[in-house]
Amino acid sequence: MTHMSPRVAVSNTGPLISALQCDCMHILLQFYDQIHIPADEIPEYRKHGADPEIKKLLETGFLVVRQDFVPEETDAATAIAAEIANHRATRDKNPQHHLTESFAIVLMLRSNSQAEELLIDELAARDVARLRKVPVIGFPGILIRACRQRIIEPEDVLSALEECQRQGTHYSPKLINEIYSNLKRP
Amino acid sequence: MKKNYAPHEPEEEVLSAADAIQDAEQSEARWQAFEKGEKMCRVLVELPQPAFSRLEKLALQRKRTVSHLVEEVITGLVDVFVLPEEKA
Numbered sequence: 605m606t607h608m609s610p611r612v613a614v615s616n617t618g619p620l621i622s623a624l625q626c627d628c629m630h631i632l633l634q635f636y637d638q639i640h641i642p643a644d645e646i647p648e649y650r651k652h653g654a655d656p657e658i659k660k661l662l663e664t665g666f667l668v669v670r671q672d673f674v675p676e677e678t679d680a681a682t683a684i685a686a687e688i689a690n691h692r693a694t695r696d697k698n699p700q701h702h703l704t705e706s707f708a709i710v711l712m713l714r715s716n717s718q719a720e721e722l723l724i725d726e727l728a729a730r731d732v733a734r735l736r737k738v739p740v741i742g743f744p745g746i747l748i749r750a751c752r753q754r755i756i757e758p759e760d761v762l763s764a765l766e767e768c769q770r771q772g773t774h775y776s777p778k779l780i781n782e783i784y785s786n787l788k789r790p
Numbered sequence: 791m792k793k794n795y796a797p798h799e800p801e802e803e804v805l806s807a808a809d810a811i812q813d814a815e816q817s818e819a820r821w822q823a824f825e826k827g828e829k830m831c832r833v834l835v836e837l838p839q840p841a842f843s844r845l846e847k848l849a850l851q852r853k854r855t856v857s858h859l860v861e862e863v864i865t866g867l868v869d870v871f872v873l874p875e876e877k878a
Contacts (some may be wrong), residue, residue, distance in 0.1 A: 637858070693802075696799070730805060739817075739820060741817045745810045746814075773797040778807070779810070
């Protein structure tokens with residue numbers, strides 16, 4: 605890299621899985637120099653069947669695992685997880701199940717964090733992150749940016765989101781059609 | 791055959807289209823400010839296939855990304871050809 609500061613983001617599991625589902629990891633590789641993830645996400649990628657792909661991205665240094673959480677940060681993540689579990693938009697009321705996204709938020713809150721934004725799709729966690737003034741972007745937003753930069757076409761955004769949906773990701777037909785119509789608008 | 795990946799938390803409610811559009815706009819503004827701060831200018835490079843795939847393979851072997859390699863090559867070219875010409 606010839607520029608001074610790397611372009612860094614933190615990611616929750618969902619957006620990286622979506623990028624793999626629709627074969628759009630190349631877009632993330634163009635937008636960012638590094639994506640930091642909390643160590644708790646690693647078993648989740650294994651569960652999603654993405655272990656080899658994630659391993660390769662770790663080897664290139666594009667993905668960086670962060671596990672250096674001090675006790676205060678672990679406490680903060682626990683409190684954030686409880687807040688997400690209590691949010692009206694979540695169906696999963698078990699705070700333990702929201703710890704990975706909470707650690708991702710904690711990474712963003714570090715005073716020395718180099719990360720510019722948090723990649724996250726779930727509504728409840730996004731709300732909780734925003735309350736803490738953490739800048740967020742979901743995977744559909746990444747595709748929209750890529751389309752506006754002419755990296756991909758509106759039809760590519762449509763097929764990418766439909767492919768994620770086909771593989772079970774919770775992008776509704778309404779969400780997909782509205783984004784496509786917006787991108788097609790002159 | 792295309793590999794499939796199990797979805798992440800498929801029961802959870804996700805963002806709306808309006809959220810996604812706002813995300814993209816705010817993110818673009820953030821990165822434009824970042825680039826201004828770093829004195830960087832963005833260029834769009836369109837590579838035909840198989841050049842892109844070859845570069846992608848090379849980048850992976852070198853533990854780099856395609857963007858990094860393109861950036862290094864262009865910067866190198868400027869150092870070799872443009873800067874000496876300016877000095878002359």
